[in-house]
Amino acid sequence: MPMRWIVGIDEVGRGALAGPVVVAAALVPVSKRAIANYTLGTLKDSKKLTPEVREAWFKHFKNHPNVSFAVARVYPRGIEKMNISKAANLAALRAFKRLIKERNLSPETPVFLDGGLYLGNGSTRLMHAKTVIKGDEKIHAVAAASIAAKVTRDRFMCRLAKAHPAYGFDAHKGYGTQAHRKALRETGPCDAHRLTFLAPQYKI
Secondary structure, eight states, rough: OOOOOOEEEEOTTTTTSOOEEEEEEEEEEEGGGGGGGGTTSSSSOOGGGGGGHHHHHHHHHHOTTTTTEEEEEEEEHHHHHOOOOHHHHHHHHHHHHHHHHHHOTTTHHHHHHTTTTSSSSSGSSSSTTEEEETHHHHHHHHHHHHHHHHHHHHHHHHHHHOOOOTOOOHHHHTTTOHOOOOOHHHOOOOBBBOGSSSOOOGOO
16 A cells, blocks of 8 residues: 655744744654654654754654655744745745655645644645644644754754854744843844844844
8 A cells, every 4th residue: 555645844933033934844654653753752742842852853753764854944134024924934835845846745745734834825825735723733744844843943043052152042042031132132133133023122
């Protein structure tokens, strides 16, 4: 019996003050058991996993013959030009198109996106793509995509921390923690920040 496939799409970084929004598209078998790893436990939304377990799941997926990923990013200046929702949807479409190209997918392959993401706009939305509220908790393909997006973005923010050590990006990954806001008050924003997300006193 031929393998049946499903695509999950999720994003990370929508609410961050700095860094890109990252979207991953994951192609996995329809059967959740086909990608299970009983050593790692239950596959969950990336937010419910420790960094170590996320990395382990990502490694498992990267080495799995039946799992494929494609990732796309929109950086701060792009986010500011089009707003975060449009930027996330653009990255979702880019990631999906890359996955289609790499795997030569059938256009009828089911696609599920986590709530807030869409492929296209209005009448151009793909009819077989469905947005599911809390999809990363309900659909294993979306959970896999959430892990890929989170690990990819976290690694990027750790590299960014080396270029901009004053902000502690490796610790908070660009989100608005007290430490991050304190660094902004003391240092001001850098080119990795989304200026439209910051309080007026931080803008340049």
